[in-house]
Amino acid sequence: MPLQPRRTVDELRELQESTGDENGAQRVAWTETWERAREWLRGKVAGTGAEETVDAAGNQWFTLRGASDRAVLIGGHIDSVPNGGWLDGALNVVAGVEVLRRIAEEGKPPVTVRLVNWADEEGARFGRSLFGSSAAAGSMADQEELRARKDAAGIALPDALRQHGVDLDSALDARSELAGASAYLELHIEQGPVLESLDLPLGVVLGTFGVERHQVTFRGQAAHAGSTPMDKRRDALAGAARLELEIREIAKRTGAGAVCTMGGVVTKPGIVTSVVETAECLLDQRHLDAAKLAGMLDEAKRASEQYTRDEDIEVEWERIWNIEPILFDEGLIELAEESIREVTSDSHRLPSGPLHDAAEVARAGVPTVMLFVQSLRGLSHTKLEDTREEHLELAVQALDELASKTIERVRSAGEAG
Amino acid sequence: MPLQPRRTVDELRELQESTGDENGAQRVAWTETWERAREWLRGKVAGTGAEETVDAAGNQWFTLRGASDRAVLIGGHIDSVPNGGWLDGALNVVAGVEVLRRIAEEGKPPVTVRLVNWADEEGARFGRSLFGSSAAAGSMADQEELRARKDAAGIALPDALRQHGVDLDSALDARSELAGASAYLELHIEQGPVLESLDLPLGVVLGTFGVERHQVTFRGQAAHAGSTPMDKRRDALAGAARLELEIREIAKRTGAGAVCTMGGVVTKPGIVTSVVETAECLLDQRHLDAAKLAGMLDEAKRASEQYTRDEDIEVEWERIWNIEPILFDEGLIELAEESIREVTSDSHRLPSGPLHDAAEVARAGVPTVMLFVQSLRGLSHTKLEDTREEHLELAVQALDELASKTIERVRSAGEAG
Numbered sequence: 001m002p003l004q005p006r007r008t009v010d011e012l013r014e015l016q017e018s019t020g021d022e023n024g025a026q027r028v029a030w031t032e033t034w035e036r037a038r039e040w041l042r043g044k045v046a047g048t049g050a051e052e053t054v055d056a057a058g059n060q061w062f063t064l065r066g067a068s069d070r071a072v073l074i075g076g077h078i079d080s081v082p083n084g085g086w087l088d089g090a091l092n093v094v095a096g097v098e099v100l101r102r103i104a105e106e107g108k109p110p111v112t113v114r115l116v117n118w119a120d121e122e123g124a125r126f127g128r129s130l131f132g133s134s135a136a137a138g139s140m141a142d143q144e145e146l147r148a149r150k151d152a153a154g155i156a157l158p159d160a161l162r163q164h165g166v167d168l169d170s171a172l173d174a175r176s177e178l179a180g181a182s183a184y185l186e187l188h189i190e191q192g193p194v195l196e197s198l199d200l201p202l203g204v205v206l207g208t209f210g211v212e213r214h215q216v217t218f219r220g221q222a223a224h225a226g227s228t229p230m231d232k233r234r235d236a237l238a239g240a241a242r243l244e245l246e247i248r249e250i251a252k253r254t255g256a257g258a259v260c261t262m263g264g265v266v267t268k269p270g271i272v273t274s275v276v277e278t279a280e281c282l283l284d285q286r287h288l289d290a291a292k293l294a295g296m297l298d299e300a301k302r303a304s305e306q307y308t309r310d311e312d313i314e315v316e317w318e319r320i321w322n323i324e325p326i327l328f329d330e331g332l333i334e335l336a337e338e339s340i341r342e343v344t345s346d347s348h349r350l351p352s353g354p355l356h357d358a359a360e361v362a363r364a365g366v367p368t369v370m371l372f373v374q375s376l377r378g379l380s381h382t383k384l385e386d387t388r389e390e391h392l393e394l395a396v397q398a399l400d401e402l403a404s405k406t407i408e409r410v411r412s413a414g415e416a417g
Numbered sequence: 418m419p420l421q422p423r424r425t426v427d428e429l430r431e432l433q434e435s436t437g438d439e440n441g442a443q444r445v446a447w448t449e450t451w452e453r454a455r456e457w458l459r460g461k462v463a464g465t466g467a468e469e470t471v472d473a474a475g476n477q478w479f480t481l482r483g484a485s486d487r488a489v490l491i492g493g494h495i496d497s498v499p500n501g502g503w504l505d506g507a508l509n510v511v512a513g514v515e516v517l518r519r520i521a522e523e524g525k526p527p528v529t530v531r532l533v534n535w536a537d538e539e540g541a542r543f544g545r546s547l548f549g550s551s552a553a554a555g556s557m558a559d560q561e562e563l564r565a566r567k568d569a570a571g572i573a574l575p576d577a578l579r580q581h582g583v584d585l586d587s588a589l590d591a592r593s594e595l596a597g598a599s600a601y602l603e604l605h606i607e608q609g610p611v612l613e614s615l616d617l618p619l620g621v622v623l624g625t626f627g628v629e630r631h632q633v634t635f636r637g638q639a640a641h642a643g644s645t646p647m648d649k650r651r652d653a654l655a656g657a658a659r660l661e662l663e664i665r666e667i668a669k670r671t672g673a674g675a676v677c678t679m680g681g682v683v684t685k686p687g688i689v690t691s692v693v694e695t696a697e698c699l700l701d702q703r704h705l706d707a708a709k710l711a712g713m714l715d716e717a718k719r720a721s722e723q724y725t726r727d728e729d730i731e732v733e734w735e736r737i738w739n740i741e742p743i744l745f746d747e748g749l750i751e752l753a754e755e756s757i758r759e760v761t762s763d764s765h766r767l768p769s770g771p772l773h774d775a776a777e778v779a780r781a782g783v784p785t786v787m788l789f790v791q792s793l794r795g796l797s798h799t800k801l802e803d804t805r806e807e808h809l810e811l812a813v814q815a816l817d818e819l820a821s822k823t824i825e826r827v828r829s830a831g832e833a834g
Binding site: 190191193197213224225226227229230238241242244248252259261263264265267270272282283352353354378380 | 608614641657658691703
């Protein structure tokens, strides 16, 4: 039986029906609903003959042994945020099941094919995203801190994991899973407006953005709004306002693909009768090119220092978080683009703003690529998240094409090696 | 015995010693400490022979009957904010006591002279400032609302007032107190940086600013900071930032005496990974000229509407509060300036940003003027509030000169009439 893309749509509806409610998807990792979703997935894969294993980090693997141990991985995550959408994460694994079925029907594949359902991509319960994939990638370095994390009900992370058969202390043993991996493929909804604005169903992801995230605090002097003449003020909000407008210019000068966001400002004392003494700004800058990202950060810092002189205020930069850009595999990007062009008229290359499990796998040195399918209105992490059914079907077809091409490439590389 | 300005400084220290603590002044109206301060004031005035009465709004009056019933009033307030300064309010009444002593020593004055200690200027406990003066001025119009007000401990305003002998329902009977008033004089610390920056001890106040106070809410669209290209954003914070910078230009174009303040911005969702959907800005605009104030408001509104077009966002203006400018008496302003020039080299005319009891009295039609004495670093409503002792002494001298000149003017106007 050939690929049945429509079945993926139907199965996604079925999953949403059985694990969601009127507020959206409820498949939060390390919960009973999540376990039911994993059980459901197990049932869907059963007919393919793929062997199920759960690794030390709780990742659920389905392995179709091939003529060679060299493995092509297809991955996703069935966990969701609370009140989430029906596609974020689940599309990847459910489409992967359909591809696995098609491959299994054709007999023993030339290379091993594995579907992986990563554990806790969203980090919704304990605030630690990419749990399973970072363990498998060997990049998880915060176990010490994770031991102390609690959920909203006060339950410690290690205790919750233990209930699902995972021992935090040995989670990094999941590293062995990537030993034979020659390629990693992931399909995801875009979660942004680019493909919709271009009227394209599918795009190839070039990699995940490098991120520089800072709290930028401007400090001036509180002063009475009525009795302090304009030229005697040291207004911290002026620094924040100028930076908010300047980061847009910085992104523009840096060119396409650069994004800078001031996501929030907290003003103190924050009352109508006082000039703002302190303005704490949350700044997020992203680029796929590490040098350009560093340049954007440098420009923002220099601008803020200019404001301290102009406005007689002070500024302090505190890094909240940063990550290097992670570039996907050039060869797989080309294969992905060919695959998309076989199922629809045109493709588009774009970076991923959000992080994905694919980024962890790529960091571990496995050649990786992602496909994005159009998101309606760019919405995700809400029950309003949606994608046209015909686009979902095209996405399953493109993933299937890409799997075929990748298997062939891995096979021939194996023969050559 | 002639005027002893040094005594005022000593008495202010004594008052602070007996009614303040290590955190500052604690003479919050409608408290036991405030009653003790009033009792202390009563003791200080006792020797002058002035007759004490407390009106229906709790204002404490000391009346030195003159040859004529036409009255010159000197006013202030002994109440403070919690952890307040030693001068805000108290300077006015304690200096007034010294002036009253000088006048009383000289025998029956040609016109009646009254010192008034207004009740609850600060509104610190119930959030209703200018209580006593607005009752006396007849401009108190919010009794209905005041009845429902509670302090932080849940005690209702009418109950607290009753404990201090004031019945909210008849507070407006205090109006009769202003019946014979021909002039009102008030000395206050500047609470701003203007006189200090001019290196002048004293200034004449032209009136109190008109105020337009609005919440300006910009609404855009929350969107992922990583996946939303710059040109697809509807960033509410951009509107807020542009308005923050534009109000400074509006004030500059309007000219000296104009002030515009964005005192706070609240951003929602306010997280580092999202473009700002809603930015709620607190805007305060002030001017002594009603037409210019209206013009500043209009300019800010038009600017914000331009931003809605440029940024594809929405804006909503909601008035929080407004008040017309209140101008002081031109004749008294001239007398005040002459008085200052008799005790020090130069004077300066300036508007008052903060409201004062004097504004209520002026609104009631009583010719009014205020003297400002320099504030160090413009600080008030904090224990750091301070003024040089030699400046306080000059202020007492200037108030005394002004009282003499005003009494003479009211006397001669009475003869002419």
